[in-house]
Amino acid sequence: xxxxxxxxxxxxxxxxxxxxxxxxxxxxxxxxxxxxxxxxxxxxxxxxxxxxxxxxxxxxxxxxxxxxxxxxxxxxxxxxxxxxxxxxxxxxxxxxxxxxxxxxxxxxxxxxxxxxxxxxxxxxxxxxxxxxxxxxxxxxxxxxxxxxxxxxxxxxxxxxxxxxxxxxxxxxxxxxxxxxxxxxxxxxxxxxxxxxxxxxxxxxxxxxxxxxxxxxxxxxxxxxxxxxxxxxxxxxxxxxxxxxxxxxxxxxxxx
Amino acid sequence: xxxxxxxxxxxxxxxxxxxxxxxxxxxxxxxxxxxxxxxxxxxxxxxxxxxxxxxxxxxxxxxxxxxxxxxxxxxxxxxxxxxxxxxxxxxxxxxxxxxxxxxxxxxxxxxxxxxxxxxxxxxxxxxxxxxxxxxxxxxxxxxxxxxxxxxxxxxxxxxxxxxxxxxxxxxxxxxxxxxxxxxxxxxxxxxxxxxxxxxx
Amino acid sequence: xxxxxxxxxxxxxxxxxxxxxxxxxxxxxxxxxxxxxxxxxxxxxxxxxxxxxxxxxxxxxxxxxxxxxxxxxxxxxxxxxxxxxxxxxxxxxxxxxxxxxxxxxxxxxxxxxxxxxxxxxxxxxxxxxxxxxxxxxxxxxxxxxxxxxxxxxxxxxxxxxxxxxxxxxxxxxxxxxxxxxxxxxxxxxxxxxxxxxxxx
Numbered sequence: 001x002x003x004x005x006x007x008x009x010x011x012x013x014x015x016x017x018x019x020x021x022x023x024x025x026x027x028x029x030x031x032x033x034x035x036x037x038x039x040x041x042x043x044x045x046x047x048x049x050x051x052x053x054x055x056x057x058x059x060x061x062x063x064x065x066x067x068x069x070x071x072x073x074x075x076x077x078x079x080x081x082x083x084x085x086x087x088x089x090x091x092x093x094x095x096x097x098x099x100x101x102x103x104x105x106x107x108x109x110x111x112x113x114x115x116x117x118x119x120x121x122x123x124x125x126x127x128x129x130x131x132x133x134x135x136x137x138x139x140x141x142x143x144x145x146x147x148x149x150x151x152x153x154x155x156x157x158x159x160x161x162x163x164x165x166x167x168x169x170x171x172x173x174x175x176x177x178x179x180x181x182x183x184x185x186x187x188x189x190x191x192x193x194x195x196x197x198x199x200x201x202x203x204x205x206x207x208x209x210x211x212x213x214x215x216x217x218x219x220x221x222x223x224x225x226x227x228x229x230x231x232x233x234x235x236x237x238x239x240x241x242x243x244x245x246x247x248x249x250x251x252x253x254x255x
Numbered sequence: 256x257x258x259x260x261x262x263x264x265x266x267x268x269x270x271x272x273x274x275x276x277x278x279x280x281x282x283x284x285x286x287x288x289x290x291x292x293x294x295x296x297x298x299x300x301x302x303x304x305x306x307x308x309x310x311x312x313x314x315x316x317x318x319x320x321x322x323x324x325x326x327x328x329x330x331x332x333x334x335x336x337x338x339x340x341x342x343x344x345x346x347x348x349x350x351x352x353x354x355x356x357x358x359x360x361x362x363x364x365x366x367x368x369x370x371x372x373x374x375x376x377x378x379x380x381x382x383x384x385x386x387x388x389x390x391x392x393x394x395x396x397x398x399x400x401x402x403x404x405x406x407x408x409x410x411x412x413x414x415x416x417x418x419x420x421x422x423x424x425x426x427x428x429x430x431x432x433x434x435x436x437x438x439x440x441x442x443x444x445x446x447x448x449x450x451x452x453x454x455x
Numbered sequence: 456x457x458x459x460x461x462x463x464x465x466x467x468x469x470x471x472x473x474x475x476x477x478x479x480x481x482x483x484x485x486x487x488x489x490x491x492x493x494x495x496x497x498x499x500x501x502x503x504x505x506x507x508x509x510x511x512x513x514x515x516x517x518x519x520x521x522x523x524x525x526x527x528x529x530x531x532x533x534x535x536x537x538x539x540x541x542x543x544x545x546x547x548x549x550x551x552x553x554x555x556x557x558x559x560x561x562x563x564x565x566x567x568x569x570x571x572x573x574x575x576x577x578x579x580x581x582x583x584x585x586x587x588x589x590x591x592x593x594x595x596x597x598x599x600x601x602x603x604x605x606x607x608x609x610x611x612x613x614x615x616x617x618x619x620x621x622x623x624x625x626x627x628x629x630x631x632x633x634x635x636x637x638x639x640x641x642x643x644x645x646x647x648x649x650x651x652x653x654x655x
Binding site for chain 3: 270272273274275276277278280281282286290293294295296318319320331332333334336337340341343344345388391392394397398400401406407408409
């Protein structure tokens with residue numbers, strides 16, 4: 001399966017995935033208008049139709065969608081993206097909570113306004129000038145013509161440009177992490193997922209996570225976690241030595 | 256029961272009240288007590304007395320013209336019993352078909368304005384361009400300069416028309432932010448709890 | 456039609472007269488008897504009777520609001536005794552400057568005009584309709600034919616008043632923009648390119 005040829009039928013776009021990417025990179029399509037969840041759904045249903053896991057396709061898709069999400073997030077928070085990524089987890093949670101709280105409040109305010117409008121539907125005001133009102137003469141003091149030039153210079157000021165550098169990041173395929181984890185389990189019976197992925201980028205860690213889930217589906221490992229966000233412990237099973245080439249048996253639905 | 260037509264009250268409002276009603280009938284915006292005092296060249300206390308007098312005369316049930324305090328001032332509107340007739344004659348393009356997204360955007364601009372489209376997008380989580388353009392076209396929000404920090408993005412604020420359409424005496428008549436979003440604090444607490452558990 | 460207009464003691468004005476006065480107070484144009492009849496869903500004779508009643512009530516000396524028949528129908532105006540107050544209300548102090556949006560739009564029309572509203576929008580990065588309308592109303596820009604290419608969009612140019620206000624002998628006296636590039640077309644393209652990158 002070739003991810004780039006995935007046919008999409010979204011509100012904002014209809015066509016193959018690679019055309020969407022091209023349009024987004026050329027800034028001919030507003031990424032903010034693209035519902036990325038829809039793309040994920042399209043990919044999943046395509047996988048399901050095929051009935052088999054294509055790990056390379058999954059890896060490629062994950063990378064592209066992660067990049068799209070990041071780009072979208074940067075588009076929405078242009079000047080803050082960097083700042084946000086530098087926040088400590090506690091601060092990030094605080095910031096997220098603040099935004100969620102703002103949004104909840106604005107949703108309630110919107111509901112209040114709607115009610116208000118409903119109640120005001122029988123109140124008609126004149127919206128234009130009165131038919132027989134005196135004509136208004138607006139006089140403007142003498143203006144400095146330099147202000148005209150200044151206005152255009154302000155319009156000519158380049159905004160800081162969005163970095164597209166992260167779109168070009170290279171990511172290892174899922175299979176690389178499969179091999180790496182199998183090698184670790186050959187030496188030890190267990191390891192902590194977090195310590196294995198320490199130092200990797202977020203997207204690489206996500207690819208590793210997919211590989212870990214893959215091993216579990218295949219019965220090569222079992223996973224333990226004391227609570228949400230606690231470290232994930234990966235334990236090798238005895239079956240592990242007997243399993244090879246599980247990719248082909250992986251059923252998309254079980255993801 | 257055929258009484259003679261006596262439209263003129265036996266107790267005609269005094270001269271100042273007549274001047275005030277004249278000002279209100281030609282104004283295109285609500286007029287504050289101060290606006291009225293300056294125009295009528297009288298003091299604000301006497302203007303307030305005149306407004307009280309006019310408020311009784313121009314009230315629902317008594318008159319087709321109703322005096323209302325709105326958008327930081329006073330304005331005449333049509334009585335509710337004439338709403339249907341007004342609806343037949345005047346389109347209400349301003350209010351017609353305001354979507355949920357438009358309401359949220361209006362709320363954000365009303366509370367946080369002047370603010371930019373990226374500001375609105377940050378709170379709503381989706382782009383706000385077409386919604387903002389629609390609200391500008393309806394005259395409910397208007398440009399208010401550019402934000403020098405946010406790459407020259409245009410800032411928007413709500414207009415007096417917004418207050419009139421929503422029947423607000425002023426923006427201060429909006430619910431207090433603290434009284435909105437009771438759930439928000441709960442969410443915040445939960446997220447903070449998660450953050451504490453998270454290994455650094 | 457056997458429905459005489461009659462004053463009921465509790466109601467100073469008949470219901471139909473109240474609806475008519477309501478319609479007149481919210482109208483931006485004089486309303487004809489036919490307009491009023493359609494809106495009030497009543498017949499023209501009864502509308503005329505109501506107008507007579509209202510004419511008595513809203514007349515010089517009795518009220519600050521005066522009902523007047525003008526070309527095209529009926530409308531309220533301010534009474535003559537309020538003329539001075541109205542003049543004060545509508546007398547605007549000399550404005551010291553223009554809003555940022557107005558100055559940008561004016562600069563675009565001055566340097567790149569005649570140009571259409573979509574032209575202005577492309578350079579500012581935001582729709583310009585209300586700003587352009589405001590500048591036309593103030594007499595700083597005026598229509599200058601239609602753009603044959605851009606679907607017949609109206610083109611605008613600056614006026615002699617603009618030149619007077621900015622102390623320019625002619626448009627040739629506009630400050631030079633050498634720092635932005637030489638030719639007007641070149642500068643314009645550059646501004647359009649920047650506008651596309653701007654978040655708002």
